[in-house]
Amino acid sequence: MKKQTLLLLRFVLILATILLMAYSKSGLDIASPGYVVALLYLLTNLTLYFIPETRFSRPFITFGVFLVDVVAISVAIFLTQGMQTDFYLIYFLIIFIAAVGQDIRGSILIAIVACALYGWLLYRANPGVSIFNSAILIRIPFLFIVALISSYWSTEMRRQLKSKKELETFAHKLEDEVTRITEKETELRRYSETVINSVASGVIAVRGDGTITTVNPEAARVMGCKQDKLTGSNIEEIGGLAVLWQKMKKSIEANKPLERLQISIKNTKNKTIPIGLSVSPMTSSNAKFSGCVGILRDLSEVKELEEKLKHAERLSYLGKMASWIAHEIRNPLTAIDGFSQLLAHTENKKKIKTFSDEIHKGAKRINHIIEDILTFARTKPRVKASDIDLHKLMTQITETIPNVKFSIKGDENPIIVGEEESLKSLFTNIINNSIDAMDKNPMLVIDFHKRKQWVVTEIIDNGKGITEEDLKKLFTPFFTTKSRGTGLGLAIVKKIVDDHSGKLEIESEEGKGTTCRIYLLKKEK
Amino acid sequence: MKKRILVCDDEEPIRLLLNESLQDSYEVVEASNGRDALSLAAKEHFDLIIMDIKMPNVHGLEAIERIRTRNDSIPIIICSAYRSMEDDIVVKTSNISAFMTKPIDIKTLKARIFELIGT
Numbered sequence: 001m002k003k004q005t006l007l008l009l010r011f012v013l014i015l016a017t018i019l020l021m022a023y024s025k026s027g028l029d030i031a032s033p034g035y036v037v038a039l040l041y042l043l044t045n046l047t048l049y050f051i052p053e054t055r056f057s058r059p060f061i062t063f064g065v066f067l068v069d070v071v072a073i074s075v076a077i078f079l080t081q082g083m084q085t086d087f088y089l090i091y092f093l094i095i096f097i098a099a100v101g102q103d104i105r106g107s108i109l110i111a112i113v114a115c116a117l118y119g120w121l122l123y124r125a126n127p128g129v130s131i132f133n134s135a136i137l138i139r140i141p142f143l144f145i146v147a148l149i150s151s152y153w154s155t156e157m158r159r160q161l162k163s164k165k166e167l168e169t170f171a172h173k174l175e176d177e178v179t180r181i182t183e184k185e186t187e188l189r190r191y192s193e194t195v196i197n198s199v200a201s202g203v204i205a206v207r208g209d210g211t212i213t214t215v216n217p218e219a220a221r222v223m224g225c226k227q228d229k230l231t232g233s234n235i236e237e238i239g240g241l242a243v244l245w246q247k248m249k250k251s252i253e254a255n256k257p258l259e260r261l262q263i264s265i266k267n268t269k270n271k272t273i274p275i276g277l278s279v280s281p282m283t284s285s286n287a288k289f290s291g292c293v294g295i296l297r298d299l300s301e302v303k304e305l306e307e308k309l310k311h312a313e314r315l316s317y318l319g320k321m322a323s324w325i326a327h328e329i330r331n332p333l334t335a336i337d338g339f340s341q342l343l344a345h346t347e348n349k350k351k352i353k354t355f356s357d358e359i360h361k362g363a364k365r366i367n368h369i370i371e372d373i374l375t376f377a378r379t380k381p382r383v384k385a386s387d388i389d390l391h392k393l394m395t396q397i398t399e400t401i402p403n404v405k406f407s408i409k410g411d412e413n414p415i416i417v418g419e420e421e422s423l424k425s426l427f428t429n430i431i432n433n434s435i436d437a438m439d440k441n442p443m444l445v446i447d448f449h450k451r452k453q454w455v456v457t458e459i460i461d462n463g464k465g466i467t468e469e470d471l472k473k474l475f476t477p478f479f480t481t482k483s484r485g486t487g488l489g490l491a492i493v494k495k496i497v498d499d500h501s502g503k504l505e506i507e508s509e510e511g512k513g514t515t516c517r518i519y520l521l522k523k524e525k
Numbered sequence: 526m527k528k529r530i531l532v533c534d535d536e537e538p539i540r541l542l543l544n545e546s547l548q549d550s551y552e553v554v555e556a557s558n559g560r561d562a563l564s565l566a567a568k569e570h571f572d573l574i575i576m577d578i579k580m581p582n583v584h585g586l587e588a589i590e591r592i593r594t595r596n597d598s599i600p601i602i603i604c605s606a607y608r609s610m611e612d613d614i615v616v617k618t619s620n621i622s623a624f625m626t627k628p629i630d631i632k633t634l635k636a637r638i639f640e641l642i643g644t
Contacts, residue, residue, distance in 0.1 A: 323607050323609070327607050328606075329606075330606035330626070330627035331536045331538075331606055332538070333627065333628045334542070334606075334627040334629055335536070335538035335542055336628075337628040338539075338631055339542060339545075341632075342542070342546060342631075351545070354541075355545075358541065358542070362538060
């Protein structure tokens with residue numbers, strides 16, 4: 001019980017006591033000792049006022065206070081001789097207050113003390129009174145009944161109050177927990193937003209129906225639109241993003257990621273932007289979270305750099321080409337020019353023949369060089385499709401090459417569709433390279449076989465092989481390991497193979513030899 | 526006695542041309558690569574060397590550098606199809622008498638040789 005409540009109830013009790021004393025049978029004059037009792041009674045209340053609040057939680061303090069009350073009332077009844085009056089009703093009030101202020105044991109004890117004192121007062125006022133006297137028979141049990149009922153009632157009240165308090169505490173805790181979770185959720189959302197917004201690549205999440213759910217600043221920049229305008233809008237309604245949506249839809253439908261795609265989008269500012277795209281599908285039982293997430297990278301700068309690089313490469317090629325032409329053409333040109341000068345000053349028939357032959361050889365060589373340049377520089381394939389028997393073609397080529405042993409084996413009917421002159425040039429170039437790589441006892445194995453849609457021609461030499469470093473640069477124009485090589489041979493070979501939609505593989509081991517594998521499309525029956 | 530000229534070029538027609546053009550006034554000895562030229566220059570006496578640059582087995586520039594370590598006075602004429610910046614450096618550092626870019630004019634070549642060694 002709270003200190004203030006207890007003090008207040010006691011004041012009421014004191015007031016009631018004074019009033020009952022005043023209206024008692026003997027009356028109350030100013031010199032009555034009853035006032036002394038009332039005064040003392042009041043003093044106990046004042047003393048209690050100075051006792052700290054915490055002490056009131058101790059049961060023996062409250063019990064002591066109520067005990068004092070019972071004794072004080074008994075003294076007041078004794079002094080006012082109010083044993084037969086309604087003065088005893090004050091006991092009910094004390095018992096009731098005691099029941100509210102403490103537990104059932106305390107209130108029963110107070111009731112016992114009250115019964116004993118009141119019984120003694122009754123007995124003293126009426127010596128020899130029967131126990132069956134109505135005053136004893138009714139009033140004393142009633143004191144107990146009141147003690148029990150009020151104790152039960154106050155316990156119940158306290159229990160309810162406790163439940164209510166617990167409920168309130170629980171509600172507060174719940175409220176705190178909800179606030180904490182909400183704060184955590186907000187923090188997490190902000191954190192993930194910060195992470196997504198900080199990604200240097202563009203991030204765009206789209207639901208299955210095309211609604212954009214998340215878009216980061218980089219993606220918004222690429223699309224040429226504000227982030228908040230894009231969020232919530234439908235990707236299908238944004239012109240120029242059709243290709244992007246098409247790829248995303250494909251990933252959603254197949255439930256498979258698409259990686260490293262290169263597409264071009266037209267952003268809202270009507271600017272075409274090349275982008276690198278990876279799409280991952282998002283699957284969830286909740287349609288709200290189903291869709292896909294796209295990671296896009298603006299490739300404008302990369303493409304620009306690539307273009308610059310290509311331009312630089314073209315210029316570099318041009319420089320190399322100029323140097324190559326100078327080397328290759330000026331030598332036969334020197335011969336033609338020089339021998340024609342000598343021709344004018346000689347009458348020796350043998351010399352005339354030698355000089356003329358040299359002029360002719362020089363002219364032929366220049367023509368051959370021009371042919372090579374034209375083949376290399378040709379942008380469109382010059383394939384006059386006809387059926388070619390590679391076996392026959394290879395026999396023709398090898399017959400013109402002296403001092404080399406050839407072993408042609410494998411499939412005897414390797415027919416492909418291609419252009420004869422180009423293929424002759426292709427095989428001649430490869431065979432010449434192989435011969436150049438072999439020092440003594442040159443021996444070349446040429447093997448034909450069919451594999452799936454291909455006719456595979458393997459040209460195997462037992463030469464010195466190619467270093468790993470040189471293998472990487474083999475098809476680079478003007479790259480040569482030979483002091484007299486033009487550096488165009490294998491670049492032309494590659495070009496002819498590409499023109500025929502074929503494939504070329506070169507395997508080599510230093511000191512052991514090289515295998516060149518040419519894949520050409522076989523003739524369909 | 527005729528003065529001796531060493532002609533070093535991997536192109537057989539060029540060697541033939543130079544031989545035919547100069548044989549009336551000089552004794553011409555041919556080498557088809559840098560290695561042969563070095564070996565001939567080490568063994569025999571020559572009054573002048575005509576050297577190509579792009580050649581198999583010891584590049585022309587390397588051959589010139591090695592010849593210069595033994596003989597820094599012999600006139601050397603380079604006859605090359607292409608003159609690169611690298612060639613320019615060698616011309617400056619290796620005391621080259623002339624750099625003639627192909628196609629060479631026989632008359633000019635003969636005049637330059639005459640200037641250098643006479644007949």
